Amino acid sequence: MGDPDNNLRDFRLVTVLLAVGAAFYFVPYILGVQFNSVAPSGPLATMSNFLVTNTNTNWAVALAYVSIALIAIMGAIAAIYALRTGGRPEVTESAS
Numbered sequence: 780m781g782d783p784d785n786n787l788r789d790f791r792l793v794t795v796l797l798a799v800g801a802a803f804y805f806v807p808y809i810l811g812v813q814f815n816s817v818a819p820s821g822p823l824a825t826m827s828n829f830l831v832t833n834t835n836t837n838w839a840v841a842l843a844y845v846s847i848a849l850i851a852i853m854g855a856i857a858a859i860y861a862l863r864t865g866g867r868p869e870v871t872e873s874a875s
Contacts, residue, residue: 783789811830814823832839 783793807830810823811827814827815831817823828834829838832842
């Protein structure tokens with residue numbers, strides 16, 4: 780694991796992951812929250828009501844459980860990584 784600023788392939792991967800994460804945040808927000816005020820009826824209103832969790836509590840509870848599970852998995856991975864490396868920093872390459 781190195782710094783993505785020093786490796787073009789890693790930098791591109793990090794940039795793509797950031798873009799995907801932003802899309803997963805903004806697309807449901809726009810379709811759910813913003814369409815609620817723009818489309819009071821029709822197919823967009825149905826999709827909007829599905830994406831807004833105050834009108835679809837089963838969706839909210841399911842997302843909460845998935846989020847808890849994913850946070851637990853990430854925490855376990857971080858703990859295992861910290862235990863395996865022993866908190867030692869990476870060996871840096873000398874520029875000589």
